[in-house]
Every structure is written in C-alpha cells, then in structure tokens.
Amino acid sequence: MVDADQTFVIVGGGLAGAKAAETLRAEGFTGRVILVCDEREHPYERPALSKGYLLGKDARDSVFVHEPGWYAGAEVELHLGQPAVSLDAANHTLTLGDGTPLHYDKLLLATGSEPRRLEIPGTDLAGVHHLRRLAHAERLRRTLANLGRDNGHLLIAGAGWIGLEVAAAAREYGAEVTVVDAAPTPLHHVLGPEVGRLFTDLHAERGVRFHFGARLTEIIGQDGMVLAGLTDDGEEHPAHDVLAAVGAAPRTALAESAGLALAAPEHGGGIAVDAGLRTSDPDVYAAGDVASVPLGLFPGAPLRVEHWANALNGGPLAARAMLGRDVTYDRVPYFFSDQYDLGLEYSGWAPPGQYDQVLVRGDAAKRRFLAFWLLDGQVRAAMNVNVWDVTEPLQKLIRSGSRPDPEALADPNVPLESFLPSP
Missing domain, CATH: 3.50.50.60 (FAD/NAD(P)-binding domain)
Structure with missing residues (x-):
C-alpha cells in the first residue's frame, strides 16, 4: 500500500531518474519524491552530447528532460551537485556526500555508467x-x-x-x-x-x-x-x-555498499534485477544503464543495455513497480545513431556468437538498406539505415520468433508486414 506519508528517493540525474519522477506524479503518488543528482545540472538526455549538441546544431537547453521550473511545480525535491555516497538498505537510509541522511520507503538506483579509463601512461595530459x-x-x-x-x-x-x-x-x-x-x-x-x-x-x-x-x-x-x-x-x-x-562501466558502488546482488562481469556487470526491475532488496529498484535485466526474448544471460531507449522506458516502469503495479520489462533493445548523412536505428540483440546469418535488404552501397541478424532462422536483430518508419514492424518481427524465408526477407519488394503473424 502506498500512502502520502511515504518517501521515494531516486538516485541519478539522467533520463531514467527524471522520467521515473515524472511517472510517480503522473500515476498519482502524493508522497515525497527526492531526486539526487551528482551533477549541478538539471537532469538531461545524453544522445545529443555526441550528436547535435557536439556539432553545434542543438541548443544547450534542448538536452534537458524538463524545464527547470517543472521540478518545483511537481513537488520533486532536487539535490543537485550532491553525490550519494553510501546506502544502508537494512535501515532504508541513503547518505549524501555532505553527510545528509535520507530515509526512504522505496529507492530507485538510476546511477548510469561512467567512461572506462585508459590505463596507460599519459592520460593526465590536458588534451x-x-x-x-x-x-x-x-x-x-x-x-x-x-x-x-x-x-x-x-x-x-x-x-x-x-x-x-x-x-x-x-x-x-x-x-x-x-x-x-x-x-x-x-x-x-x-x-x-x-x-x-x-x-x-x-x-x-x-x-x-x-x-x-x-x-x-x-x-x-x-x-x-x-x-x-x-x-x-x-x-x-x-x-x-x-x-x-x-566503453562504459556501470556505476554500482552504492549497490555494492548495500550488499545488493550484481550481475557477473562477463555479462556486462551492473545491478541484478528481476523482470520488474527489483533488486535483491525488495524496496530497492534499478533502471537504465546500471540495471542488468533478464529479457525473455533473449534467453540466457541477463542484458545490460546502455542506450537512450532503455532509460526512457525503464525509468517509468521502475516507478510503477515502486507503486506496487504488476509490471514486466520486456522491451526490445533499441538505439539510434547519426554519422554524416547516415542515420540508423537498431532493434534487438545479436552480437557475434549470437547469430549465424546476416541478410541485407536494399542497397548497402548507397547506404539505404535494412540488415537482419538471424540465429537458426529467427530474426534476432534488425537495423534500418536511411530507411524510416519501419521500427515497429521490425520489432514485431523480432518478437514473433518466426522463421521467415531468407530470400523473401532480403527482397525489398516483399512487404515487411507479410512476415508478421496474423493478429
């Protein structure tokens, strides 16, 4: 039971944390919502940092998840520029860098990841x-x-x-x-x-x-x-x-300090969660880059996905789980990239060793094509390059588990919808 006297704390000032706070209010939670950010900036989205903002095409303000005034209006308490340094799960207490203790009823770890360092001489140089x-x-x-x-x-x-x-x-x-x-x-x-x-x-x-x-x-x-x-x-x-x-490493220090279960390093590390994004502690949840999630579509080891869509969808689902909703995180992994005049979207998961065939549909030389990664005839991943409005059928195809005819799948004249199961 959730009541107005409860306090929900979110650690992480990225997209997952900000969307979780937004969802708590949208779902009617009237208790305290505290959002802890170790940066002095309001929560922002990261894709533009290597794309439009880096190129000078996007304004600085465009990266922020909400207008600064939204947080006060939604009664979300912000702790900016304040890292969380320890977590005592047994006593439901998070301690901030200035020594401030925060008691919580439910806690979301959306701490993200950090760049891996080059462990070589010369990394202290200014450039x-x-x-x-x-x-x-x-x-x-x-x-x-x-x-x-x-x-x-x-x-x-x-x-x-x-x-x-x-x-x-x-x-x-x-x-x-x-x-x-x-x-x-x-x-x-x-x-x-x-x-x-x-x-x-x-x-x-x-x-x-x-x-x-x-x-x-x-x-x-x-x-x-x-x-x-x-x-x-x-x-x-x-x-x-x-x-x-x-590469990037999941920021798991708080989880480690609390003795929460972690995923194995060979599986990408991160905080181990169940399909409802719950950690090994029933009152602590994790979402975004730091969460290692079992996805039924891809049986075997859990996946830790470091992309924008995972934060966008994981934060709200974790918020609903904190509210006691019966939820399951089963999104098809998705990311996008822009390089020069090439734009792409990728859905699924099929790294080397997880596929046995690659099909190309369209003209790869002109960089306008679809690519499919198949394992035992099933489509495990798909990428559209300079071809748009096909993400939904591609993800449905991945979800379906069907085994389309390879020759037809590679034929641009065969509609993608023809490979989908009947409703």
Missing part, C-alpha cells in the same frame, strides 16, 4: 578527453572547433558508437582523425564484421584513418600537451588531442 557528461561535451565541442580551425589532429581510442559519432563530428569541423581499435572492424562487438566493415568505408570516404588490431599503450606529451599516441604494434600516431572511447 585527453572522455564523453559522458554535458561538461565533457562542452569542452570537446570547443576542442573540435579549434582543431578544425588549426588543421589539428584528434586520435580516438575505440571504434564504438561514441568513437564513430565523435569522429564524424570532428571531420565536420575539419579536424584530422585517426581511430585505433583492437577489433578488425568498427562496432565489431555489436554488429559483427559483415556490417561493421560498412562503417569503415563510410568514415574512410570522409578522410578518417583507421588502425585496427592494435591498442593504445601510451600518450606522449610535452609541457602537459598531447603530441602523439603509441600502439602496441609499434606505430606512432601524431595527435593534438585524444578521446578515450573504450
């Missing part, structure tokens, strides 16, 4: 960057503008989504770009080599240099400034700035 927070994007935006003006060189460690989106932005500013990655193709651990190599061509055509099969081992500098990066195969790459884009 080494990460991209996770608004302050990071502001600094990197100024850096890219300066590099473009001065014909400077950006070295990127990592050819994942952040690395490629920043590479695209840097080239649009006019900077020289080199990307180093240990894998044989960009996005190798997400898309596999068949589709990943298409992104090699996309960026190479715009002047990006790739160095695959190598890791950055040292950043060389002088007077505190970056001069070059060294790789483990003996290559030296001149650079004025370096971006570390080698």
